[in-house]
Amino acid sequence: MSSYVTFTVDDGLYGVDVQRVQEALRAHARTRVPLAPEGVAGLVNLRGQVVLTVDLRPRLGLPPVGEDAQQMMVVVQVGGETVSLLVDEIGDVVDVEPDRVEAPPDTLDPAIRPLIRAACTLDERLLLVLDVDEAAAA
Amino acid sequence: MEEIDEIVHEFLVESHENLDQLDRDLVALEETPGSRELLSSVFRTIHTIKGTSGFLAFNRLERVAHVGENLLVDLRDGRRSMDQPTTDVLLLMVDTVRDLLREIERTGGEGDVDVEPAVAAITRVHDEPAGAPVAAARPTSSDPSSSDSASSDSAPSETTAAETIPSETTPAETTPADAVPAPTGAAPAEQDEPDAADDAPAEQDDTPEEAAPVDEQVPPAPTTPATTPAAARTAENGRTGLIPTPRSSEAGVPGDEIGTQRNAADSSIRVDVELLDQLMRQVGELVLTRNRISRLASSAQDVDLARSAQQLNLIASELQEGVMRTRMQPIEHVWSKMPRVVRDLAAMCGREVRLEMVGGDTELDRSLLEAVKDPLTHLVRNAVDHGIEPPEVRTAAGKPAQGLLELRASHAGGQVSVEVRDDGQGIDPDVVAAKAVAKGLRTAEQVAAMSANELLQLLFLPGFSTAEKVTNVSGRGVGMDVVRTRIEAIGGTVDVESAVGAGTVWRLRIPLTLAIMPSLSVECAGDLYALPQVHVVELVALDAQRSDSGIEYVHAAPVYRLRGELLPLVSLAGVLGVEVPQDEQPAVIAVVQADQQRFGLLVDRVLTTEEIVVTPLAARLKAIGIYSGATVLGDGRVALILDVQAIARRAISRDSELSARGGEETTAARAEVEQVLVAGIGGGRRVAMPLASVARLEHVRAEQVELVGGREVVQYRGTILPLARLDRLLGTYARESDELLLVVYTRGSRSVGLVVEEIIDIVEDEVTKHSSIDDNGLTGSTVLGEKVTELLDVRSAILAADREFYDDPAPDDVFAGLDELVGATR
Numbered sequence: 001m002s003s004y005v006t007f008t009v010d011d012g013l014y015g016v017d018v019q020r021v022q023e024a025l026r027a028h029a030r031t032r033v034p035l036a037p038e039g040v041a042g043l044v045n046l047r048g049q050v051v052l053t054v055d056l057r058p059r060l061g062l063p064p065v066g067e068d069a070q071q072m073m074v075v076v077q078v079g080g081e082t083v084s085l086l087v088d089e090i091g092d093v094v095d096v097e098p099d100r101v102e103a104p105p106d107t108l109d110p111a112i113r114p115l116i117r118a119a120c121t122l123d124e125r126l127l128l129v130l131d132v133d134e135a136a137a138a
Numbered sequence: 139m140e141e142i143d144e145i146v147h148e149f150l151v152e153s154h155e156n157l158d159q160l161d162r163d164l165v166a167l168e169e170t171p172g173s174r175e176l177l178s179s180v181f182r183t184i185h186t187i188k189g190t191s192g193f194l195a196f197n198r199l200e201r202v203a204h205v206g207e208n209l210l211v212d213l214r215d216g217r218r219s220m221d222q223p224t225t226d227v228l229l230l231m232v233d234t235v236r237d238l239l240r241e242i243e244r245t246g247g248e249g250d251v252d253v254e255p256a257v258a259a260i261t262r263v264h265d266e267p268a269g270a271p272v273a274a275a276r277p278t279s280s281d282p283s284s285s286d287s288a289s290s291d292s293a294p295s296e297t298t299a300a301e302t303i304p305s306e307t308t309p310a311e312t313t314p315a316d317a318v319p320a321p322t323g324a325a326p327a328e329q330d331e332p333d334a335a336d337d338a339p340a341e342q343d344d345t346p347e348e349a350a351p352v353d354e355q356v357p358p359a360p361t362t363p364a365t366t367p368a369a370a371r372t373a374e375n376g377r378t379g380l381i382p383t384p385r386s387s388e389a390g391v392p393g394d395e396i397g398t399q400r401n402a403a404d405s406s407i408r409v410d411v412e413l414l415d416q417l418m419r420q421v422g423e424l425v426l427t428r429n430r431i432s433r434l435a436s437s438a439q440d441v442d443l444a445r446s447a448q449q450l451n452l453i454a455s456e457l458q459e460g461v462m463r464t465r466m467q468p469i470e471h472v473w474s475k476m477p478r479v480v481r482d483l484a485a486m487c488g489r490e491v492r493l494e495m496v497g498g499d500t501e502l503d504r505s506l507l508e509a510v511k512d513p514l515t516h517l518v519r520n521a522v523d524h525g526i527e528p529p530e531v532r533t534a535a536g537k538p539a540q541g542l543l544e545l546r547a548s549h550a551g552g553q554v555s556v557e558v559r560d561d562g563q564g565i566d567p568d569v570v571a572a573k574a575v576a577k578g579l580r581t582a583e584q585v586a587a588m589s590a591n592e593l594l595q596l597l598f599l600p601g602f603s604t605a606e607k608v609t610n611v612s613g614r615g616v617g618m619d620v621v622r623t624r625i626e627a628i629g630g631t632v633d634v635e636s637a638v639g640a641g642t643v644w645r646l647r648i649p650l651t652l653a654i655m656p657s658l659s660v661e662c663a664g665d666l667y668a669l670p671q672v673h674v675v676e677l678v679a680l681d682a683q684r685s686d687s688g689i690e691y692v693h694a695a696p697v698y699r700l701r702g703e704l705l706p707l708v709s710l711a712g713v714l715g716v717e718v719p720q721d722e723q724p725a726v727i728a729v730v731q732a733d734q735q736r737f738g739l740l741v742d743r744v745l746t747t748e749e750i751v752v753t754p755l756a757a758r759l760k761a762i763g764i765y766s767g768a769t770v771l772g773d774g775r776v777a778l779i780l781d782v783q784a785i786a787r788r789a790i791s792r793d794s795e796l797s798a799r800g801g802e803e804t805t806a807a808r809a810e811v812e813q814v815l816v817a818g819i820g821g822g823r824r825v826a827m828p829l830a831s832v833a834r835l836e837h838v839r840a841e842q843v844e845l846v847g848g849r850e851v852v853q854y855r856g857t858i859l860p861l862a863r864l865d866r867l868l869g870t871y872a873r874e875s876d877e878l879l880l881v882v883y884t885r886g887s888r889s890v891g892l893v894v895e896e897i898i899d900i901v902e903d904e905v906t907k908h909s910s911i912d913d914n915g916l917t918g919s920t921v922l923g924e925k926v927t928e929l930l931d932v933r934s935a936i937l938a939a940d941r942e943f944y945d946d947p948a949p950d951d952v953f954a955g956l957d958e959l960v961g962a963t964r
Contacts, residue, residue: 031776032665034714035762043768043776048423050753050768050776081756137758 001098004120004129006091007074010062013091013127015120020076020132024090027053027071041086046075054136055086060112076132083136094127096120104128143246144499149190150243151406156183157236164228171220180228181210187235198253199238205260206231212264227263230256411504414465421454421461422751428454429748429772462503462650469547469556470498472511476518480543483522490529490540491522500547502554506648509628510556513621517558517644518543520618525562525642535639537561549650553630553672556646565636567593577602587813587829594634598622626783629655629670629766631732657750657779659771660728660741663716666777667741668750668769669728673782675736677744678727692901698727698738704900705729707738708789710780713764718742732786739785748772752779763788816901816927817881817894820865820872825930826920827892829900833884836891840876849939852880852891862939863893864930868916883936883943890939 004015005024030042030053041055053073057064065071065088073084104116115134120127160183167176188203206228212218234256241249428450435447473495484491526532526541533539544559571585574596585593596602600619618632625632630648649655649672657668678700680688689696689707696707707727711718718724724740750769759765766781814826842852843861850861861880865872872895880891916928936943 029775031768031778033759033762033765033778034665034716035764036759040759043778045770045774045776048426048770050770052756052759083756 001095002101003093003095004127005074005093006127007072007087008089008091009056009060009087012060012062013122013125014056014087014130015094015127016074016076016085016130016132016135018093020078022075022077022082024072024074027073027086044073044084046082046084049082051075051082051084053084053086056130056135057086059115059135061109076136078133078136085135094122096122096127101129146194146242146246149194150239153187153190153235153239155408156187157232157239159183160232161229164225164232167220168222168225174214177210177214177220181207181214184210184231196238196242196248198248198251199235199242202231202234202238202253202256202260205257205264209260209264223263227256227260230259409464414461417461418465421458424454425458425749426751426770426772430774433772463501465503465505466501467504467507468499468501469507469554470495472507472514473498473545475515476545479515479518480522483519487523488528489522489526491526491543492540493543493545495545497547498545500549500554500556502648502650506628506650509624510630510646510648513624513632513646514545514556514558516621517646518545521558521560521562521642521644525560525564527563531563554648554650556648558644558646559641561641564638564640564642565594565597565634566638570594570596574599574602591635594636597634598632629672631783655750655752656747657769658728658747659745659777660710660726660739661743661745662710662714662741663718665716666745666771666775667710668748668771668777668779669730669739670766670779670782671747673730673732675729675731678729678738680725680727696740697901700729700738705736705738707740708785709740710785711740711742713785713789730782730786732783735786737786737789739782746772750777750779813900814929815881816898817864817879818896818898819868819870820895821870823868823870824898824925824927825864825868825894825916826901826927827881827930827932832881833889834882835897836880836882838878838880838891840878843878854882854889854891857889859889859891860939861891861893862935864935865893865895867935867938868928883932885943888940888943890936890943892935892939 003018005018005021006013006015007024008014028044028046030044032042033040038058039054039056041053044051044053055064056062069088072087072090074087074090075082075084077083100121101118102121104113104119108116115131116128117131118129120129160180163176163180163183167173167180170176184203184207188200188207191197191199191203209218209224209228213220213224218224234251234253237251238248238253241247241251431447432451435443438444476495477493480491480493483489521543522541526543527535527537529539532541542561544557546555546557546559548555567590570593571580571588574580574593575582575585579599579602580596585596588596597618598621600617602617602619622632625646625648628648630646632644632646634642634644636642656671658671658674659666660669661667678698689698691697696709698705698707705727709724711724724742726741726744727738728741728744729736729738748771750771752767753769754760755765755767759768763784764781765778766784767779769777769779771777813829815829815832816824816826818824836854838852838854843850844852846858850863851858852861853859859880859882861878863872872893875895878893879896881894881897882889882891916931920927920929933944
């Protein structure tokens with residue numbers, strides 16, 4: 001049985017291993033980093049700590065979010081560093097039984113493939129499990 | 139003398155710790171006699187004490203340690219096994235050493251502590267066959283002849299230990315019946331001394347260093363639990379016998395004096411560096427919070443709040459300073475290796491080098507110390523290998539055969555300056571230039587246009603090494619570029635000065651600490667950035683009301699006239715590649731200095747100065763190469779810290795190898811640019827000539843001009859300088875004046891002077907945008923500073939002054955001929 005913190009980006013439902021998640025919270029004001037790689041959404045002040053924020057959308061091949069959209073942050077630990085992932089909405093923590101976890105579909109865009117560890121068939125919809133290290137390295 | 143005291147002090151601190159450890163080890167060793175690990179530890183300790191005391195000329199101390207060591211050698215080599223008498227005498231030795239140390243600490247000398255009893259006892263045990271120690275010990279203890287010094291008994295618990303305690307005054311009552319071995323008692327009794335470790339933590343101000351990484355000597359005694367119960371018991375018993383021992387040497391000292399004197403070991407403690415780092419981080423956070431509160435307090439109208447904030451401000455600053463000091467270590471820690479490095483290297487390279495070190499007590503943050511270690515070693519090696527010449531070369535050059543290598547450190551304006559100075563052959567800029575061209579790092583034209591100082595900067599380019607042959611000393615791929623990279627990584631700078639034949643100075647400037655630095659918050663396109671104040675020279679406000687605002691453009695490159703000098707400008711928005719809203723125009727020039735280069739950074743606004751805590755950046759942001767870190771500002775916003783050096787390299791220097799975004803525009807505009815000197819020649823005409831070939835500008839009085847063979851010359855620096863008047867050459871007339879302005883060109887030993895009316899400016903000229911005109915003495919024209927400027931055909935102008943100027947070689951005879959002519963006209 002694996003537990004995932006779920007969230008939505010655009011219309012997709014994604015999840016990351018609950019063990020890697022430090023917290024989930026409303027997105028803070030970000031300081032943009034000119035010249036940074038595309039996925040870097042900026043730096044936020046997380047209780048005095050400077051944390052890199054990664055926008056998952058470009059990495060997932062999704063259009064940028066609207067100007068006034070209220071986003072959320074999923075704060076994860078990556079190799080001793082704290083990184084926050086920018087998502088649309090936070091969902092539940094779901095437990096998935098092993099027999100529902102499958103390899104990602106072959107039809108997946110090869111550019112996105114390294115990002116997706118597995119696909120879980122939930123009752124009502126499909127949950128794509130993100131590789132946290134890969135996602136944070138956007 | 140002070141330095142000696144410092145060494146002695148450190149020796150004392152170290153030895154006290156070592157002795158405590160030794161006590162424990164010896165006792166533990168008795169329990170497990172075969173432990174090689176313990177034996178080695180004991181041996182090492184004694185050996186260290188012996189070595190240091192020999193070095194410091196504490197002869198008696200050395201003597202005791204020496205005999206002790208002999209005994210330990212036997213133990214280590216297995217010729218003898220650890221038994222009680224052996225332990226006894228070894229502990230006796232420890233006590234004697236301790237007495238000596240105490241005396242040294244109090245008086246600076248060994249006083250009248252008598253070491254003979256201990257030496258005799260140890261020698262006796264050493265000379266005995268290891269087989270029957272106890273049997274042998276008993277008779278000797280009662281043998282009057284053995285007590286060669288006046289008083290040497292007082293056995294705390296057993297008669298066998300008669301010689302073990304060097305109590306010279308009070309023979310304590312012996313309790314032979316007591317079965318617990320004395321040595322076990324000896325250690326805890328020592329630790330129970332009035333000035334034992336428990337009052338130490340409060341007293342760290344005297345010696346804030348000693349923050350060496352945790353080793354096995356951290357005071358609490360995890361190694362002794364096995365012996366502790368027994369020790370505690372015997373401490374009671376042993377005390378009566380033992381207390382006189384340490385006191386004996388202090389007999390003549392009034393009691394209160396002892397009370398006020400702090401044991402060296404107690405006035406400093408060893409602290410885990412991790413803990414200090416943590417403290418430092420927390421202080422960093424505190425400083426941030428303080429900044430925030432100060433900001434709130436200044437906007438609120440509350441007097442009490444303001445006062446409290448003020449106080450918080452003070453306390454936080456002091457705390458910050460204090461914590462920073464705990465991490466400070468004298469640079470000596472790094473230098474201490476240098477004499478050896480220099481000695482070995484000098485021997486290997488056949489040099490004679492005297493090393494002098496000045497300012498070794500200059501302190502800097504230990505993380506920085508660690509970071510400068512390698513670069514500094516490299517510079518020292520480099521100085522010995524390439525700087526200082528072999529003795530015979532030196533003597534031939536009229537210098538003393540022994541070269542002088544100096545290391546100097548000092549504090550200067552919140553930075554530490556470290557110099558590596560040699561009196562060797564110096565660095566020849568021409569050799570550097572030739573090398574740079576040969577290696578394809580620069581073109582011949584580029585180096586021709588560079589000043590000597592700029593040429594020396596080429597040494598820091600990757601792939602540059604002037605060593606003619608690769609030795610195993612240098613040329614191992616660690617070049618000056620690495621030195622520079624390392625030093626800049628910690629926010630420092632390196633530069634080099636050299637005079638051929640006289641020597642070279644490498645100068646490192648290193649910030650005192652990495653974690654907290656003063657910075658200027660600047661705004662650019664709505665974002666805040668932190669600009670480290672170390673680099674900021676001054677701020678210039680641009681007049682927003684004026685349409686031209688004082689910024690001029692040399693084609694695409696903006697410049698500003700700052701007190702008559704042209705300051706190249708770099709738009710921060712341009713470097714960062716951010717869009718600036720139309721109504722937001724840069725209003726401030728932050729004049730910054732990096733790598734010998736001064737330039738103006740155009741920013742929208744300057745907000746405030748603040749102490750910022752540097753947070754390292756994620757690797758992929760660091761790779762951008764524009765930011766050196768990030769910080770949380772007083773208002774909670776995150777700001778990126780600008781790496782001024784990187785920006786300078788990116789945007790300013792023509793030679794930057796950048797290909798990254800942002801800098802492209804600026805470089806492209808500068809690719810085909812050369813600096814030209816613009817001069818007025820009369821009649822409103824301006825000519826431009828390449829600055830690179832201009833040697834000097836000179837003023838001479840009109841009456842100095844003499845005529846030689848129909849040509850005008852002046853006597854100039856002991857030679858004859860032929861002149862050419864550009865106005866006449868180009869068909870115009872300059873104002874008559876008492877003074878002539880000369881642009882002096884030099885080639886080899888020949889010089890000519892071109893007479894101009896005035897020097898207007900030095901500007902950058904884009905070579906490709908010239909229109910060619912076919913006129914005598916001109917090569918074309920261009921637009922400089924919105925005025926049409928003619929480009930002077932320098933060659934023909936020079937030839938007009940001196941027909942043989944370009945006839946190489948043998949330029950001397952012409953001048954010789956001129957001299958004769960001059961002689962003839964007089």
